[in-house]
Amino acid sequence: MLARGCRWVLILAVVLLFAVAPAISQPDKADPLPSWNDTTPKKAINDFVAKVTKEGSPDFVPVADRVAVFDNDGTLWCEHPMYVQLAFALDRVKALAPKHPEWRTTEPFKSVLDGNLKGVAASGEKGLAELIMGTHAGMTVDEFEVTVKDWLATAEHPRFRRPYTECVYQPMLELLAYLRANGFKTFIVSGGGVEFMRPFTARVYGVPPEQVVGSTIKTKYVLRDGKPVLMRLPEIDFIDDKAGKPVCIHKFIGRRPVMAFGNSAGDFEMLEYTTTNNHRGFGLFVHHTDAEREYAYDRKTEFGHLDKGLDEAPKRGWVVASMKVDWKTVFPPKKQPK
Amino acid sequence: MLARGCRWVLILAVVLLFAVAPAISQPDKADPLPSWNDTTPKKAINDFVAKVTKEGSPDFVPVADRVAVFDNDGTLWCEHPMYVQLAFALDRVKALAPKHPEWRTTEPFKSVLDGNLKGVAASGEKGLAELIMGTHAGMTVDEFEVTVKDWLATAEHPRFRRPYTECVYQPMLELLAYLRANGFKTFIVSGGGVEFMRPFTARVYGVPPEQVVGSTIKTKYVLRDGKPVLMRLPEIDFIDDKAGKPVCIHKFIGRRPVMAFGNSAGDFEMLEYTTTNNHRGFGLFVHHTDAEREYAYDRKTEFGHLDKGLDEAPKRGWVVASMKVDWKTVFPPKKQPK
Numbered sequence: 192m193l194a195r196g197c198r199w200v201l202i203l204a205v206v207l208l209f210a211v212a213p214a215i216s217q218p219d220k221a222d223p224l225p226s227w228n229d230t231t232p233k234k235a236i237n238d239f240v241a242k243v244t245k246e247g248s249p250d251f252v253p254v255a256d257r258v259a260v261f262d263n264d265g266t267l268w269c270e271h272p273m274y275v276q277l278a279f280a281l282d283r284v285k286a287l288a289p290k291h292p293e294w295r296t297t298e299p300f301k302s303v304l305d306g307n308l309k310g311v312a313a314s315g316e317k318g319l320a321e322l323i324m325g326t327h328a329g330m331t332v333d334e335f336e337v338t339v340k341d342w343l344a345t346a347e348h349p350r351f352r353r354p355y356t357e358c359v360y361q362p363m364l365e366l367l368a369y370l371r372a373n374g375f376k377t378f379i380v381s382g383g384g385v386e387f388m389r390p391f392t393a394r395v396y397g398v399p400p401e402q403v404v405g406s407t408i409k410t411k412y413v414l415r416d417g418k419p420v421l422m423r424l425p426e427i428d429f430i431d432d433k434a435g436k437p438v439c440i441h442k443f444i445g446r447r448p449v450m451a452f453g454n455s456a457g458d459f460e461m462l463e464y465t466t467t468n469n470h471r472g473f474g475l476f477v478h479h480t481d482a483e484r485e486y487a488y489d490r491k492t493e494f495g496h497l498d499k500g501l502d503e504a505p506k507r508g509w510v511v512a513s514m515k516v517d518w519k520t521v522f523p524p525k526k527q528p529k
Numbered sequence: 530m531l532a533r534g535c536r537w538v539l540i541l542a543v544v545l546l547f548a549v550a551p552a553i554s555q556p557d558k559a560d561p562l563p564s565w566n567d568t569t570p571k572k573a574i575n576d577f578v579a580k581v582t583k584e585g586s587p588d589f590v591p592v593a594d595r596v597a598v599f600d601n602d603g604t605l606w607c608e609h610p611m612y613v614q615l616a617f618a619l620d621r622v623k624a625l626a627p628k629h630p631e632w633r634t635t636e637p638f639k640s641v642l643d644g645n646l647k648g649v650a651a652s653g654e655k656g657l658a659e660l661i662m663g664t665h666a667g668m669t670v671d672e673f674e675v676t677v678k679d680w681l682a683t684a685e686h687p688r689f690r691r692p693y694t695e696c697v698y699q700p701m702l703e704l705l706a707y708l709r710a711n712g713f714k715t716f717i718v719s720g721g722g723v724e725f726m727r728p729f730t731a732r733v734y735g736v737p738p739e740q741v742v743g744s745t746i747k748t749k750y751v752l753r754d755g756k757p758v759l760m761r762l763p764e765i766d767f768i769d770d771k772a773g774k775p776v777c778i779h780k781f782i783g784r785r786p787v788m789a790f791g792n793s794a795g796d797f798e799m800l801e802y803t804t805t806n807n808h809r810g811f812g813l814f815v816h817h818t819d820a821e822r823e824y825a826y827d828r829k830t831e832f833g834h835l836d837k838g839l840d841e842a843p844k845r846g847w848v849v850a851s852m853k854v855d856w857k858t859v860f861p862p863k864k865q866p867k
Binding site: 251255290323378389399403410411418428434435437444446460464 | 779781
């Protein structure tokens with residue numbers, strides 16, 4: 192039995208413990224990265240975190256500056272056989288087609304409705320932009336959020352037959368939690384639409400909406416039936432990709448990151464910007480090398496193309512994590528059906 | 530003397546206490562708002578916070594949704610006799626003039642150098658934009674940050690003879706801390722330049738850089754002498770004012786706030802957007818009524834103009850806090866010279 196003062200201290204400790212407990216589970220102290228094999232990338236991550244969190248060390252980074260940025264598509268979740276947001280857009284074309292009879296004869300919508308993915312691809316970037324504008328604009332931001340949530344709740348990955356939000360990488364979930372436990376703020380910095388990610392990032396990654404940076408379309412504040420709403424306009428605001436990533440990091444986060452994680456050419460400048468910080472920086476590419484458990488691709492692919500990054504990683508001191516070699520598991524265990 | 534297990538618990542409690550201690554002091558539990566008189570605004574704030582934080586109450590708001598947004602100029606710090614950022618721009622014109630001989634004959638720079646403030650005002654919005662572009666662009670974001678920090682460290686308010694970062698409102702500092710202690714995330718949403726605020730908001734307001742939303746100019750990622758930098762371009766990206774505030778709130782924060790604090794016409798839509806949230810919303814205008822301790826202005830002023838907000842506050846249920854009536858103190862105590 193504890194003494195009276197001691198009980199009070201215990202209660203305080205428990206209250207404080209709950210006050211700091213994040214939504215996502217805490218990492219295991221003995222091995223916070225159990226889904227990583229004991230190969231170079233895991234050692235590099237552990238060594239770096241030990242260095243920058245050791246007070247008095249020349250590499251020490253104060254907590255306020257501990258910013259870690261993560262690409263989403265191909266870095267945190269699966270981006271093949273196509274970007275998840277593209278799968279969403281294709282499904283939206285089918286769902287909205289009855290209201291758009293003109294789509295039956297207009298590209299790229301016609302190809303989508305005909306199930307002709309080559310035709311969609313042939314429409315190029317312009318076609319993809321039209322696809323996004325046709326399916327992602329013209330509603331309020333609240334309506335769009337509901338649509339995304341509903342879709343994510345029912346859509347399945349065509350190969351893995353589970354929700355896209357379960358086709359996330361277990362080693363990266365552990366890494367997010369591990370960095371947060373070491374005082375890092377974790378941000379997503381993705382070429383994907385910010386409003387497509389925010390509906391699930393808190394639940395799945397433990398990253399709250401304001402720490403999600405992505406591509407944006409313009410919105411406008413209007414009164415609809417006397418109620419103020421934000422309408423999504425069919426106009427791109429900013430593409431958060433390649434050299435746009437450092438621009439967005441500065442605009443949204445306001446300081447250079449200390450660690451950056453990506454997997455494609457779109458992440459090159461983000462890693463470059465991060466690893467030329469005044470304090471020590473860390474960059475890592477997830478390399479898709481595992482056709483059996485996930486996919487194998489790098490230099491020749493439509494989604495998640497990576498070449499210069501692979502070539503330059505060694506001389507820039509960036510780590511390349513091979514999914515096949517360095518990851519013990521790829522996806523989290525399947526959830527029990529309710 | 531504490532028992533062995535009890536000491537361990539005490540150590541844990543202390544460690545946890547430090548782990549959650551913010552940079553800014555914690556509010557006093559007995560009266561977290563001591564610089565507010567016991568008048569309507571203080572009661573309204575206390576009642577609202579009690580309602581939305583009471584689990585099981587119909588007005589309960591989960592912690593993840595507890596977002597409070599604050600305008601900066603005139604709401605958190607003094608904006609008279611002119612916006613602080615304008616005082617900064619005028620000082621920059623003087624500092625940069627030797628490198629710009631053409632400014633001696635070009636408006637609005639000529640008026641600034643002649644000390645002719647009416648001439649500056651006569652140049653209108655176009656002139657002000659030229660002033661900002663001439664002094665805020667053409668350098669890297671890191672260089673600009675150093676310039677802002679150096680200026681804030683030495684510049685003084687012309688009437689109060691203390692640094693601008695001490696011409697902040699003590700009642701609002703207490704309010705920021707009080708809301709954070711009640712699970713709110715506090716954000717700044719200001720018409721001012723985001724890069725002019727971020728260098729001091731963590732230290733002065735306890736608001737980290739990524740929770741500061743403001744007007745932006747475009748930047749570009751370039752390699753300078755082989756080192757990647759972000760250059761500030763002489764081009765406005767977005768003005769975070771009036772109907773632009775809800776747009777920025779959505780873009781940067783990703784959800785509707787629950788509480789909004791402003792003082793001018795530029796904040797009207799922010800309060801409107803916040804108080805038509807699905808859950809209960811709270812809006813408050815700081816009303817500058819105290820010529821003796823600060824300034825008295827509302828309908829007729831260049832800086833911090835407020836009219837429609839005053840007229841509509843009663844029917845919309847917004848609180849108007851009179852600086853003279855409702856604030857016990859205005860500024861924090863002067864710091865002892867080191």
